Amino acid sequence: MSESKFKSSLFLGCIAPNRYPGIEAATIKTSKNLGVELVDLKGAGCCPAPGAFGSMDLLTWEALAARNICLSEQMGMNCTVVCNGCYKSLYDVNEKLKQNPAEKEKVNGILKLADMKFQGSIEVRHVAEQLYNDVGIKKIRDSVVQPLNGIKVGIHYGCHLLRPGRERNFPNAPSFGTELPRFLDEMVEALGARSMEYQNKMMCCGAGGGVRGYKKDFALDMTNEKLRNMQAVGVDCIVDVCPFCHLQFDLGQVEIKEKFGDVYNIPVLHYGQLLGLAQGLSPDELGLEAHQIKVDSLLDKIV
Amino acid sequence: MTEKKPNRVGVFICHCGTNIAGVIPIEELKAYAKTLPNVVHADNYTYMCSTPGQEKIRTAIKEQNLDAVVVAACSPRLHEPTFRKASAAGGLNMFIFEMANIREQSSWIHMKEPEKATQKAKDIIRMSVARASLLEPLDTKYIPVEKSIMVIGAGVAGIQASLEIADSGITTYLIEKEPSIGGNMSRLDKTFPTLDCSQCILTPKMVDVDRHPNIKTMTYCEVEKVDGYIGNFTVTVRKKARGVKEADCNGCGDCAAVCPVTKGNEFDLGLGPRKAIYVPFPQAVPLKYTVDFNSCIKCELCVKKCGDKNAIDLNMKDELVEIKVGTIVVAAGFDLYEIEKKEEWGYGRFDNVITGMQFERFINASGPTGGKLIRPSDGQKPHNVAFVLCAGSRDQDANPYCSRVCCMYSLKHAHQIMEKMPGVVPWLFYMDIRAFGKAYEEFYYRIQDEGAKFVRGRVSYIEEDPATKNLIVHAEDTLLGTPVTLEADVVVLASAIVPKATTELLRNKLTISRSPDKFLLEAHPKLNPFSTSTDGIFLAGCCQGPKDIPDTVAQAAGAAAAAQVPINQGKVALEPIAAKVSEELCAGCGICEAQCPYKAISMVSLADGKRRANVNDAMCKGCGTCGATCPGGAIKMQHFTTPQIVAQIDAFLLGGGQ
Numbered sequence: 001m002s003e004s005k006f007k008s009s010l011f012l013g014c015i016a017p018n019r020y021p022g023i024e025a026a027t028i029k030t031s032k033n034l035g036v037e038l039v040d041l042k043g044a045g046c047c048p049a050p051g052a053f054g055s056m057d058l059l060t061w062e063a064l065a066a067r068n069i070c071l072s073e074q075m076g077m078n079c080t081v082v083c084n085g086c087y088k089s090l091y092d093v094n095e096k097l098k099q100n101p102a103e104k105e106k107v108n109g110i111l112k113l114a115d116m117k118f119q120g121s122i123e124v125r126h127v128a129e130q131l132y133n134d135v136g137i138k139k140i141r142d143s144v145v146q147p148l149n150g151i152k153v154g155i156h157y158g159c160h161l162l163r164p165g166r167e168r169n170f171p172n173a174p175s176f177g178t179e180l181p182r183f184l185d186e187m188v189e190a191l192g193a194r195s196m197e198y199q200n201k202m203m204c205c206g207a208g209g210g211v212r213g214y215k216k217d218f219a220l221d222m223t224n225e226k227l228r229n230m231q232a233v234g235v236d237c238i239v240d241v242c243p244f245c246h247l248q249f250d251l252g253q254v255e256i257k258e259k260f261g262d263v264y265n266i267p268v269l270h271y272g273q274l275l276g277l278a279q280g281l282s283p284d285e286l287g288l289e290a291h292q293i294k295v296d297s298l299l300d301k302i303v
Numbered sequence: 304m305t306e307k308k309p310n311r312v313g314v315f316i317c318h319c320g321t322n323i324a325g326v327i328p329i330e331e332l333k334a335y336a337k338t339l340p341n342v343v344h345a346d347n348y349t350y351m352c353s354t355p356g357q358e359k360i361r362t363a364i365k366e367q368n369l370d371a372v373v374v375a376a377c378s379p380r381l382h383e384p385t386f387r388k389a390s391a392a393g394g395l396n397m398f399i400f401e402m403a404n405i406r407e408q409s410s411w412i413h414m415k416e417p418e419k420a421t422q423k424a425k426d427i428i429r430m431s432v433a434r435a436s437l438l439e440p441l442d443t444k445y446i447p448v449e450k451s452i453m454v455i456g457a458g459v460a461g462i463q464a465s466l467e468i469a470d471s472g473i474t475t476y477l478i479e480k481e482p483s484i485g486g487n488m489s490r491l492d493k494t495f496p497t498l499d500c501s502q503c504i505l506t507p508k509m510v511d512v513d514r515h516p517n518i519k520t521m522t523y524c525e526v527e528k529v530d531g532y533i534g535n536f537t538v539t540v541r542k543k544a545r546g547v548k549e550a551d552c553n554g555c556g557d558c559a560a561v562c563p564v565t566k567g568n569e570f571d572l573g574l575g576p577r578k579a580i581y582v583p584f585p586q587a588v589p590l591k592y593t594v595d596f597n598s599c600i601k602c603e604l605c606v607k608k609c610g611d612k613n614a615i616d617l618n619m620k621d622e623l624v625e626i627k628v629g630t631i632v633v634a635a636g637f638d639l640y641e642i643e644k645k646e647e648w649g650y651g652r653f654d655n656v657i658t659g660m661q662f663e664r665f666i667n668a669s670g671p672t673g674g675k676l677i678r679p680s681d682g683q684k685p686h687n688v689a690f691v692l693c694a695g696s697r698d699q700d701a702n703p704y705c706s707r708v709c710c711m712y713s714l715k716h717a718h719q720i721m722e723k724m725p726g727v728v729p730w731l732f733y734m735d736i737r738a739f740g741k742a743y744e745e746f747y748y749r750i751q752d753e754g755a756k757f758v759r760g761r762v763s764y765i766e767e768d769p770a771t772k773n774l775i776v777h778a779e780d781t782l783l784g785t786p787v788t789l790e791a792d793v794v795v796l797a798s799a800i801v802p803k804a805t806t807e808l809l810r811n812k813l814t815i816s817r818s819p820d821k822f823l824l825e826a827h828p829k830l831n832p833f834s835t836s837t838d839g840i841f842l843a844g845c846c847q848g849p850k851d852i853p854d855t856v857a858q859a860a861g862a863a864a865a866a867q868v869p870i871n872q873g874k875v876a877l878e879p880i881a882a883k884v885s886e887e888l889c890a891g892c893g894i895c896e897a898q899c900p901y902k903a904i905s906m907v908s909l910a911d912g913k914r915r916a917n918v919n920d921a922m923c924k925g926c927g928t929c930g931a932t933c934p935g936g937a938i939k940m941q942h943f944t945t946p947q948i949v950a951q952i953d954a955f956l957l958g959g960g961q
Contacts, residue, residue: 166700179646199766
């Protein structure tokens with residue numbers, strides 16, 4: 001049991017490996033420093049995107065997600081994800097098929113084409129959940145070698161990690177709720193940073209649910225509002241736990257500058273990358289160079 | 304057991320209009336019934352429960368010389384008493400009757416597969432006939448009744464019930480756990496839709512209770528234990544140490560004036576202060592002070608101030624008293640849902656988010672602010688006030704039911720704001736406005752005309768501006784299909800009605816049931832909404848489910864009337880369907896005593912030192928648990944004997960008839 005918590009397969013999804021490889025590198029390295037071994041999930045496909053697939057054809061979405069879960073089941077490991085969208089697909093499908101034998105049978109009918117069978121033998125967890133619940137704040141704090149000097153962080157939880165709240169069987173801890181979560185705030189503050197309260201903190205980044213793909217102006221308008229609110233409280237960086245939110249805040253700032261003329265230049269980090277900086281890893285090791293918005297201003301404040 | 308000749312059985316099949324006949328061919332059923340063993344007569348009618356239907360039973364018993372009657376119709380819960388009476392009218396012992404439920408158990412649930420429904424109806428009738436052939440006459444016993452009634456809870460429900468009972472000349476014990484009677488209604492300012500003041504209509508009744516010669520009011524008391532059964536309950540009441548001798552206290556209040564301890568007053572939901580020796584509100588009944596021993600520092604300043612009156616005793620201890628009553632009315636009231644659980648609305652986090660009940664205390668002339676609504680954060684007058692309706696009601700994540708009063712009291716709050724504070728705009732965020740009562744819809748129109756703003760949509764979340772402590776309310780206007788944001792000074796959450804946490808403890812003491820929503824369960828939702836599963840215990844008010852004041856008062860009067868029936872009859876009939884212990888076979892192991900859910904079995908020691916189980920007929924419900932657990936087969940369930948049940952099972956498994 002204890003081993004299963006600290007060794008799991010790593011499902012990367014699409015955006016992290018293709019656009020922000022630093023998220024992958026940072027997650028694997030920082031987790032290792034905390035005693036969590038993340039093993040490549042070989043042969044993994046698209047999660048598939050919950051908004052794009054799930055709203056078109058539920059069964060296809062479930063079957064493709066179940067296929068990824070099956071790969072992890074074959075390794076005999078729980079599955080860790082670094083992306084809220086992947087979490088929505090894999091976690092929700094895993095729970096749904098475990099609880100609904102009729103749906104499981106339908107999905108297994110399709111998986112048979114690939115000689116696979118969903119068993120329901122593993123758990124799907126977000127890396128943030130794994131770090132908070134399994135590793136714990138104390139261990140995270142103990143791993144810090146470069147405290148973050150009270151930098152001001154605008155935290156963005158993202159939607160799919162927390163919603164729909166009714167389907168998130170989070171343990172009954174006040175800071176781990178879905179309406180008023182504090183766990184990411186605690187995790188950021190354990191590194192010596194300050195989590196800033198800002199208006200509409202729980203609002204969507206704008207990208208998810210197919211909005212970015214369908215109507216970019218609309219998506220960027222939402223992002224712009226969040227950026228404005230974070231700037232108003234003077235954040236030094238944005239911290240997310242989802243590559244799609246990450247993309248929307250990072251690349252989005254370039255696009256917002258082009259479309260609306262608003263300039264922010266707020267560095268954007270996945271939690272793994274912030275944790276990496278606090279654990280003394282170099283910006284290079286954490287792939288921060290690949291970001292659209294330069295992180296130099298942040299690094300100056302830390303060192 | 305001596306072999307007895309099987310009963311001559313008559314079968315009567317009810318069409319129930321088209322409820323049964325629309326699915327199952329009645330003639331086929333009748334022809335089948337005639338072929339069953341021991342059946343000497345079969346008949347049918349559109350409504351067996353009607354006068355002509357019952358007449359058929361009565362006549363056939365005489366003409367066909369029947370020993371037993373089977374009626375194939377609806378659930379015995381509905382009409383078993385009806386047909387037992389019909390059988391008795393024909394001269395039979397009323398317990399030689401069996402009901403075959405072919406409506407709920409066949410025609411209704413199998414209405415889409417009539418052939419299988421017909422087959423199942425035949426099976427049910429065959430089994431009933433097999434049992435009816437072996438039924439034996441039973442005698443109804445009567446027990447005398449204690450001529451007094453206890454009412455638990457002295458809110459408006461308990462007050463109304465007590466007055467009704469006491470006026471008819473019956474001694475009434477009114478038990479209240481708070482220091483004063485009055486309950487939640489005494490907290491309210493005005494009542495919808497007539498806008499008469501709650502105090503003006505309630506306090507005279509409170510005084511009536513206090514003065515009534517037949518009512519013994521016991522405040523600051525709790526029910527500790529309930530023993531006995533209908534007609535003969537013994538209730539142990541804990542008189543909590545009040546610290547003040549009620550007989551000696553004249554309510555002058557000098558003690559509170561010198562008390563150095565200040566605490567939030569529970570009656571004002573913490574909005575106003577009280578002392579460690581206090582009355583919850585100036586109009587309290589009885590007007591006797593109470594010491595809160597949790598906060599009293601025993602400085603004895605109050606004792607010195609009280610002086611020669613000597614009414615205060617800081618060493619007072621709880622006392623237990625036993626009271627014998629014939630019946631009990633439970634009027635335990637309600638609590639508000641802990642709305643802080645809906646974290647998105649920020650109650651408990653944001654100063655200016657309050658509940659509807661707190662609004663009542665603010666707007667109440669005798670409340671902590673003398674009737675002014677203020678922003679709790681800075682005491683200033685608000686400009687925009689938002690109301691969140693269905694707060695914790697009609698919500699799968701909180702309580703699925705409608706609390707039935709929130710729409711109306713929020714409308715009333717809107718009116719009060721517009722009346723008392725011209726220029727202040729009430730914004731009501733609602734899902735539907737449920738204005739179901741007399742003159743309620745008219746009241747809704749009136750509030751619309753007065754200028755209240757209505758937004759149809761649930762509030763998704765509320766944020767606080769840290770600088771101004773104003774609240775930013777986010778919702779969707781579902782009529783316009785657009786997100787809306789409103790900056791409000793105060794947000795009022797119309798928090799749901801839930802049963803009191805203590806009601807569950809009381810329920811276990813009374814051995815009565817609850818429904819899935821945790822409110823106390825009535826005997827029948829329509830036809831017997833104030834009785835319970837335990838004879839002699841009745842329900843009134845919000846402990847049974849959310850209610851407004853008119854419904855509460857009506858139910859309380861109904862419960863009072865029902866509770867008086869056994870008292871006025873002077874005796875109660877006991878259903879003889881009870882467990883019977885065989886003296887020869889009982890080994891006194893006591894397993895049955897532990898299993899009995901109604902505490903009806905006790906172990907008695909005989910002269911020869913042996914123990915034996917003894918069943919109290921008045922308390923036994925005939926559930927059969929003891930009979931099933933008895934390792935020696937010493938307990939016989941009357942009316943459900945082993946041969947009767949075996950015959951029923953045999954009839955099912957072996958078939959029969961054509």
